[in-house]
Amino acid sequence: MPDAVSVHDATPLDLESLATDVVKRAVEAGASDAEVVVREGDEFSVNVRMGQVETLKESGSRALGLRVFLGKRSASASTSDLTADGIRQVVDGALALAKVTEEDPYVGLPETEDFGAIKDDLHLYYEDVYSLPGPERIEWARRCEAAALTADKRITNSDGGSFDAATGSKVLANSRGFVGCYRSSYAGVSAAPLAVDANGQMQRDGWWSSARCFAHLESPEAVGIEAARRTVRRLGARRVPTQRVPIVFAPEVARSLIGSVFDAASGDAIWRHASYLAGKLDEQIGAASLTIVDDNAMLLPTGVGGFGTSPFDGEGLPSRRTIVLEKGVLRNYMLNTYAARKLGMKSTHNASRGLAGAPGIGCGNLYLEPGTQTPEEIIGDVKAGLYVTGLMGFGTNLVTGDYSRGAAGLWIENGQLTHAVEEITIAGNLGEMLKNVTAIGNDLEFRGAVASPTIRIDGMTIAGA
Amino acid sequence: MNLPATSSPPSHRRYFFEKFGITERLLERCLGEALSAGGDYADLYFESVTSTSLGVDEQIVKSASTGTSAGCGIRVLSGERTGYAYTDNLNPDRLLHAAKTAALIASGPAKRPVQGFIEAPTADLYPVPLGGFDLDLAARLELILRADRAARAFDNRIVQVRAGYSEELRRILIVGSDGAFASDTQPLCRLNVFVIAKDGQTTTKGSAGGGGRAGLDQFVGSKSPEGLAQEAARGAILQLSAVPAPAGEMQVVLGPGWPGILLHEAVGHGLEADFNRKGTSAFTGLIGRPVASPKVTVVDNGTMEGRRGSLNVDDEGSATQETVLIENGILKGYLTDKLSARLMGTANTGSGRRESYHCIPMPRMTNTYMLAGEDSPEDILHSVKRGLYAVNFGGGQVDITNGKFVFSASEAYLIEDGKITAPVRDATLIGNGPEALKYVSMVGNDLKLDEGIGTCGKDGQSVPVGVGMPTIKLDRMTVGGTGR
Numbered sequence: 001m002p003d004a005v006s007v008h009d010a011t012p013l014d015l016e017s018l019a020t021d022v023v024k025r026a027v028e029a030g031a032s033d034a035e036v037v038v039r040e041g042d043e044f045s046v047n048v049r050m051g052q053v054e055t056l057k058e059s060g061s062r063a064l065g066l067r068v069f070l071g072k073r074s075a076s077a078s079t080s081d082l083t084a085d086g087i088r089q090v091v092d093g094a095l096a097l098a099k100v101t102e103e104d105p106y107v108g109l110p111e112t113e114d115f116g117a118i119k120d121d122l123h124l125y126y127e128d129v130y131s132l133p134g135p136e137r138i139e140w141a142r143r144c145e146a147a148a149l150t151a152d153k154r155i156t157n158s159d160g161g162s163f164d165a166a167t168g169s170k171v172l173a174n175s176r177g178f179v180g181c182y183r184s185s186y187a188g189v190s191a192a193p194l195a196v197d198a199n200g201q202m203q204r205d206g207w208w209s210s211a212r213c214f215a216h217l218e219s220p221e222a223v224g225i226e227a228a229r230r231t232v233r234r235l236g237a238r239r240v241p242t243q244r245v246p247i248v249f250a251p252e253v254a255r256s257l258i259g260s261v262f263d264a265a266s267g268d269a270i271w272r273h274a275s276y277l278a279g280k281l282d283e284q285i286g287a288a289s290l291t292i293v294d295d296n297a298m299l300l301p302t303g304v305g306g307f308g309t310s311p312f313d314g315e316g317l318p319s320r321r322t323i324v325l326e327k328g329v330l331r332n333y334m335l336n337t338y339a340a341r342k343l344g345m346k347s348t349h350n351a352s353r354g355l356a357g358a359p360g361i362g363c364g365n366l367y368l369e370p371g372t373q374t375p376e377e378i379i380g381d382v383k384a385g386l387y388v389t390g391l392m393g394f395g396t397n398l399v400t401g402d403y404s405r406g407a408a409g410l411w412i413e414n415g416q417l418t419h420a421v422e423e424i425t426i427a428g429n430l431g432e433m434l435k436n437v438t439a440i441g442n443d444l445e446f447r448g449a450v451a452s453p454t455i456r457i458d459g460m461t462i463a464g465a
Numbered sequence: 466m467n468l469p470a471t472s473s474p475p476s477h478r479r480y481f482f483e484k485f486g487i488t489e490r491l492l493e494r495c496l497g498e499a500l501s502a503g504g505d506y507a508d509l510y511f512e513s514v515t516s517t518s519l520g521v522d523e524q525i526v527k528s529a530s531t532g533t534s535a536g537c538g539i540r541v542l543s544g545e546r547t548g549y550a551y552t553d554n555l556n557p558d559r560l561l562h563a564a565k566t567a568a569l570i571a572s573g574p575a576k577r578p579v580q581g582f583i584e585a586p587t588a589d590l591y592p593v594p595l596g597g598f599d600l601d602l603a604a605r606l607e608l609i610l611r612a613d614r615a616a617r618a619f620d621n622r623i624v625q626v627r628a629g630y631s632e633e634l635r636r637i638l639i640v641g642s643d644g645a646f647a648s649d650t651q652p653l654c655r656l657n658v659f660v661i662a663k664d665g666q667t668t669t670k671g672s673a674g675g676g677g678r679a680g681l682d683q684f685v686g687s688k689s690p691e692g693l694a695q696e697a698a699r700g701a702i703l704q705l706s707a708v709p710a711p712a713g714e715m716q717v718v719l720g721p722g723w724p725g726i727l728l729h730e731a732v733g734h735g736l737e738a739d740f741n742r743k744g745t746s747a748f749t750g751l752i753g754r755p756v757a758s759p760k761v762t763v764v765d766n767g768t769m770e771g772r773r774g775s776l777n778v779d780d781e782g783s784a785t786q787e788t789v790l791i792e793n794g795i796l797k798g799y800l801t802d803k804l805s806a807r808l809m810g811t812a813n814t815g816s817g818r819r820e821s822y823h824c825i826p827m828p829r830m831t832n833t834y835m836l837a838g839e840d841s842p843e844d845i846l847h848s849v850k851r852g853l854y855a856v857n858f859g860g861g862q863v864d865i866t867n868g869k870f871v872f873s874a875s876e877a878y879l880i881e882d883g884k885i886t887a888p889v890r891d892a893t894l895i896g897n898g899p900e901a902l903k904y905v906s907m908v909g910n911d912l913k914l915d916e917g918i919g920t921c922g923k924d925g926q927s928v929p930v931g932v933g934m935p936t937i938k939l940d941r942m943t944v945g946g947t948g949r
Contacts, residue, residue, distance in 0.1 A: 049545075049743070055825060056570050057549040059563070063534065074527075080534040080553040089533070097529035100519075100602050104527050134569075157744055194745055194866055204745065204866035237867070239943075242713035272625050273661050273668055356530045357518075393871035394860040395893040395945070399661065399670040404710070404893040404945045406862070406871035423869050425893050425945025427712065463712035463895075463945040 015040060015062075016181050018082065019173035022066060026091050027175050031068040031098075033109050034175045035315075037353055038064045041168035044130070048141040049160035050149075056138075065355035068094040072103040078355040106341040107358075109315070114347070115178040116318035117311040118297055124305040125183040126213030129165040137163045140189055140220050147224025148193040152232050159192035159204065161224065165214075170310075172353070178316040184305075187214045191227040195235055203234035205390075210447070212304050230389070233410065237420035239465040240411060246385035246458045247426055248378055248412065251443055253391050254452035258368050260430060261292055262450075264398045265324055265332070266350075266361045267339025276401035276431055277330060286328040286434030289371060294334065294350065295321040296364020300446055308365035308449030314353025319364065322348045328434075336361050367451040371440030375454040378439045380415040386462060387412050388426065401430040407462075424464035433457050477648035478584070481511050481638045485535070485555040489582065494557075495539065496578040496642045498564035503573030504543040506803070507564075508645075510780065511537045511555070511638040512822040517600065518631035521609045524617075528629075529602075538822040539563045542804055543571035549825050582646035587777040587784055590770050591678035593634070593650045604681055605630050608690050612658045615694035622705065623698050625661035628690070630654070639782035647782030652678050653773065653929060655917065658694045662701035671701030675916035679771040688916055700857065700876050703888050710877065710892035710946025716849045717894065717942040718880065720856030721842070721913035725934035728763050728833050729921065730861040730870040731898045732756065736790050736798075737816070737828040737923075738805035740865050747868030747899050748796065756796045757902030760838050763791040765800060767815060767831030773917040774832035774931035781817035781826055788814045790833075791902070800828045820926035830921060834933030838908025842936040845907045847883040853944050854878045854885055855894070868898035892946040901942065909936030 019036040026034035040062035047054045064087070065078040075097035077090045132140065145161025166186045173179045190208035197203075207227035209218035249257065269275035277285060297319035298306045312318055315337055323331045333343065336351035336359050352362030379387060392406030404427040410417045428436075441454030481487045492509060499507035513535040520528035536553040537560060548570025550563040612628035632654035639647045655676030662669050673696035675688035686692060719727060732748070740746035748756065757763070767785025769775050776785045781803050789797045801809065802817030805828055818829035846854065854877060861872030873893045878885045914933035921930040 052544075053546050053570070055547045055549065057825065058566050059549075059551045059823070061536070061551070061553045061823070063553070075529040077530060078532040078534075080536060086533075093531045097517075097531060097602075100526065100606060101529050102526040104525050107527070159743070159745055202745070202747065202866045204864070234867075273663055274625065274670060276668070278668070356532050358528060392862045392864065392869070392895075393873055393893050394862070395871070395873040395891060397670070397891045399668055400704075400890065402891045404873065404891060404947075406869065406893055406895045406945070408864075408869070422867065423895055423897055423943065425712075425871070425895050425943065427710075427892065427945050427947045429947075461712050461947040463943055465714060465943075 015169055015171045016179055019171045020179055022064065022087055022091065023173050023175050025087065026066060026068050026094065029091050029095055031095060032071055033069040035067045035109060036064065036173050037355060038062065038171040039168065039355065041166060043166045044137065045162060045164040046138050046141050047160045047162040048138060048145050049158060051142060051146065053138055054160055063355055064090065066090050066094050067358065068098050069108060070098045072105060072107055073098050073101045074107050074358065075101055076356050106338055109174055109176055110317055110337045110347065112176045115176060115316045117180045118319055122305040122309050122311055123299060123303060124212060124309060126185045128214040129167060129185045129187040131214055144189050144191045144220035144224045147221040148191040148228040151225050151228035152195065154195045154197065154232055154235060155193045155228050156196050157194040159194065161191040164188045172312065172316050174316060180312045180316055182311050185212050187211055187217055189217055189220050189223055191224045193228055193231050195231045197235040203231055203237070205231040205234055216302055216304065234408065234420050237408065237422035239423050240421055240462060241465050242463050244459060244461050246382050246456055247460050248382060248385060248387045248454060248456045250387065250389045251445065251452055251454055253388050254455045255450045256391060258292060258366060258452045259450050260396050260398065262294065262324060262334060262363050262366050264430065265330065265334050267333045267335040267343060268361055269398060270333050271339060271342040275398050280330050281333060283330055284328050285330045285431070286325055287437040288328045289440050290325050290328045290434060290437055291369040292325040293321060293323055293369065294363050294366045296349065297321060298365045306365040306446055306449065308363060313349045314351035314359045317347055317349040317351065320349050334361055363450065365446065365449055367444060368440065368453060370442045370444040370453045372442055373439055375441045375443050378441055378454055378456050379412055379417060381439065382412045383414060385412045386421060387417055403428050403430050403433060424462050426460050426462055428460040432459060477636055477650045478638060480636050487511065491557055492640045493578065493580065495560050495564045496640065498561050499539055499541050499568050500576040500578055500642055502568045502571040503576055504541045504571035506542040506642055507578065508540050508639060508641040508781065509537055510822055513636045514633055516631065516633035518629060519605055519609060520627065520629040521613045522627045524613060526606060536822040537563065539567045540825065541567045541570050545808060546570045547825055551822050578642035579644035581644060582640055583644050584646040587647065587649065588768060590768065590775050590777055591652055593652055608656055608684055612656065612690035612694040615691040616658055616660050616698045619695055619698035620702050622662045622664050622702060623660050624663045627659045629657045637780065641782060645782050647778045649777045651776065656684055656690065656693060658697040660697045660701050662705055664705045667705050669701045669704035671697040671704065673697040674918040677771050677773045677917040678775055683771065703876065707888045707890045709948035710889040711853065711944055711948045712946045714941055714943050716852035717939045717944065718845055718849060718852060718854045719934065719937050720854065721909065721911045721934060721936050723915040723932065724855060724858055725834055725915065725932035726858050726861050726872050728835055728934060729830060729930070729932050730863045730872055731896060731901050732763060732790065733830045733833045734863050735865055735868060735898050736800055738799040738801040738809060739828050741799050742805050742809050746865050751796045751899065752798065754796055755794050756899050757791050757794040758905040759794040760908045761791055761794050761902050761905050762836040763833065764789050764836065765830050765833045769832055772832050772914065772931050773919065773929045776831060779815045779817045780819045783813050783815040783817065785815040785831060800830065802826055802828045818928050820928060824926050827923065829923065829928055830930050832914065832931035832933065834912065834914060835935065837910050837912035837935045840907045840909050842909045842911050845909055845936050845938045846880060846885065848907065848938065849880045849883060852880045854880050863898065869895065870898055871895045889946065892944055895943045895945060901939065904940040905937050906940045907938040911935045
């Protein structure tokens, strides 16, 4: 098998000139302003199951999105057809649609003086993600699964081990003269083993390592062994009675709570009154130990750009660091240009941009600042409680703050982890939960764009047997 | 989008042949290239999608967007292996390159695909006019503007209204190395309303939506803009006075229609053949065994006219069908695609679906529902001393391997002494798939299908689905509230 090759021949420079050309065409066709995003990507993935290759996928694609303005009206169009015909249809389509929309006084590109991009190398792109020859990529997936399968005799089956690599380019250009472009890369290795207990009850879990550069991936063996450990510890899971006890969230689930705080602080939800945080700027909304930061310009301790790092946001504003919560006080609503104008504020440079539609609001690298206690110390302080390692479902209502989700984990008895727990829910209200954070771990690690250390929350309700 | 002059199958094929210059000779060459290193089977999946969406927000038509995408996914099956590559450029060179990449999964002497294609006649569940739908934007805008007006008029505590309309037309052409040749044109549209209600310090939300594979004339009655808007507004106003949901195990009555998401999560996913072929599902090996109360019969049916989950052919070109999953409580069968049917030695249920040409097909659900029973909904409610009556839900999720599933109630009430009393706040319900339906003690005579809003995710791929159910009573289910 040959190494992955791009099925397209375009260089980033070609994509830039394509983007600026489409902006020009849109303006010539009558747009008062225009903004174009072009994306190109290649992906490779292999999954090995029970030692045999199960799926092998390799491809590349590109697409373009255009947003046009006719004064205070706007519309958008996108296409995967980058031929002259395809481009013409996108320009005509967007302008035709803009004519049926109505004037919205807050719509428009950001102010010209606000555009910009971080000039320093953010270390987002590493060619080495494709450096492994094809057969060795398969070997990485196989090794990862094999490590999981041999780690414990109760591991009897598997959803496989996998190796993935991807690279992508993104260009943003607009009629105010902004042109930005960056490339990024990704590599990942993972395993998803199954274990079975004496009663025939099966459990599945998994683990992964991902990085922007291949050299920073953990070894397939380390990932496979961790996947096995996580799977086996779920065996023998049982329900616990309905009760109120302290709940300790492991980092891999705690991060979803931090994501919910960001979503609730997101300007779109604020101006719509669709968030329980609306009107609470500069109020104490959480424990004094909580400081939450969003930083879309961040380098990881390894010197590599984080998974939420980029030189500019989805509207062409330079990336930066914004404090969401400072010692429990809500310091900023998270804003793109539109939400900022609706609220009479300035953008926090958190615009996210897909191919179609107006920009949304998204986080960069979002994290809860670590505390001083080790996770073991936090668990050790709990007389009876639940250590949550898995959450299920979508039971977070940002309007009311009501929180109710399926959970799985381990029971804590006298400061020790005991048996596995499943088929229960944990419930509370985000407003109260944030105030009831009673411990924060020192174990912050960026495994993705959103990260949290271990946290303990008191006063939540477990519903179970 | 009125639907008089219906299309004939060859028109779908003609679209790809004329627009992209595809020829039978090119298809044969690509299949030949795909099997150049051996393999059991290869197929080409051409897809062209155009979509349009419109949105009104704060009484202003703020958003309008359109999109087109086209491409081809090429797959080679060799034993249990799948090789896959796709391209968004339909030039012969790119197609042959993708075929060559997918071929790398096999390693053996070249195989020759069957020469000549046979296109089997298919159903016509969602007639599409020749040349596609019109794009009468004014008629579509009128739908969302009517919804906006109706929601705001419902109650002066409704402070924010958003209404959106979206539609897509998806054309597919599938050819297999076994000579299979299928094509289809699949319309799909949807109308949504979201509202925020505010009363003093209390703020709540409500939403409603409906749609399907049919024209604008489907938006009447409960699916009319007014019907959906009032439903969304009613839900939000109701929540203003909601009390905390109870916590713990209790009797639960589920209303008809969308609460059928219970079936999708509790049993549907667990019966998809890929999980069972690999022995990773909690339902593995349970065919012929009781997995529900004898009152329970569940089917998956892709052949219902105009419904969101329906398909004339699946994304492997196989005709869809009605598949009995559970009959009188006994597990009858799995949902299969070409690969799992061949490897398991069972019939193909026409359940191979994919999100787009970027994706490898897998067994998926279409419209999944429970057949009606004999109890009246009133009798069911009267039989409950203390419990929860849940009539609307947000999303759900399942762990296939241990069978645990959740689904989140967005409109529910306490039942006290057989009577519906206070509305409760959002709560997640949790259960164990192979056990939960054994506690179904009453099944209503009021089978209803949802309004056409479901999207199912699996392995990162989203596909439209439907669900349905009559009113049912579960003697035991865990309700995840905070109250007593």
